Amino acid sequence: AVVWEAGQPLSLETIQVSPPQPKEVRIKITHTSLCHTDIFFWKGKDGGAWFPRILGHEGAGVVESVGNEVAGLKPGDHVIPSYMAECRECELCMRGNTNICEVFRFNFMSGVAYSDHKCRFSISGKPVHHFFGLSTFSEYTVVHSSCVAKVNPESPLDTICLLGCGVSAGFGAAWNIGKVKPGDSVAVFGLGTIGLAVIKEMTNGGVDSSYECVGNVEVMLTVLQSAHPVWGRAVILGIDEIGKKLCFSPLELHDGRKLKLAPFGGFKVSDVSKLVDKFMNN
Known part of the structure; x- marks a missing residue:
């Protein structure tokens, strides 16, 4: 579902989703929910700089493919993508008193991929921007591996998607x-x-x-x-x-x-x- 301009109705579109680049994962989103934050950014209250864009940040799904240099994730894994990245190497990640990552700090506010600052979504060659690095209002999305949590495959994806943010x-x-x-x-x-x-x-x-x-x-x-x-x-x-x-x-x-x-x-x-x-x- 693409938002072409701030405050405009979401539009169901056929999009192209690029293969995952190094340290990225392409996920088939099976379930997603709506958070008030999606509405906030849909209205363009953040300044409205990143349109067109695909919203959504509370989702769950299955890994479809992985790029090079991805460890601990493989196709078929059940996952929850998260806007709070964790590189697990920087000083902040190594401390136990914060969940902020120095490497990815507030990068989720950008409308492009972290690795090369380009979009992984497009329509007829026109780039479509990311949202919170996740864009779960898409059947497939590409997410940095530092933003992906592998979960119990027996867990119900239609319920645990709520753990992506609100709950x-x-x-x-x-x-x-x-x-x-x-x-x-x-x-x-x-x-x-x-x-x-x-x-x-x-x-x-x-x-x-x-x-x-x-x-x-x-x-x-x-x-x-x-x-x-x-x-x-x-x-x-x-x-x-x-x-x-x-x-x-x-x-x-x-x-x-x-x-x-x-x-x-x-x-x-x-x-x-x-x-x-x-x-x-x-």
Whole structure:
């Protein structure tokens, strides 16, 4: 499904998908879901620089082919592609306290492939841009191997595709970032997929942890102020329009209140298979 211009209806098109280049994997997407972030970028709220493009970043499928220099993946493997790449060699990947990769840092915002800055999609020779390095709204997509998690082949792809973003983001925000404990008081602002995943993970003066799952700076400020001023943790998962700023007094953090972001819930690509196993065992 191709978006030719910001805000225009998605158009079903026959496209050409190039073979995978070195360190790339071509995946047959069997299932994909819709995230609010897809709508955000469909509207061009990121500045609208990358059109035409193929959206989608919550998907699952089967490896169709691999390029040279790809290790640990082969045709037939069941996988979840992830926008949070993990080279497993840089300083940030080697640290245990972040899921940001120095090599691929924010490269997913680009509309082209990481390796050569070209598109792997085209229509009649005209390039079609990538989205988050994944573009799961295509029957076939080409993804860098650092963005691919091999999963249990017995797991249901129609369900685990949700672990590509929303469920992992919400679950990890509560588990990894908010570090919620039994007995903690919690506030969740925005009960979409991400917000419900936060609630799923957690069964006098402010809550122990609060979560913004809407993508609105005014709600973000409310989330911050609802956290306890001494030990509260405010976690931001949503994104607002380019140019919007979150403004607050430094005194909001003076006594120890913490404000944290939660890209992909703090999970690394290598954690995704463990999440699938956790789902399969419950």
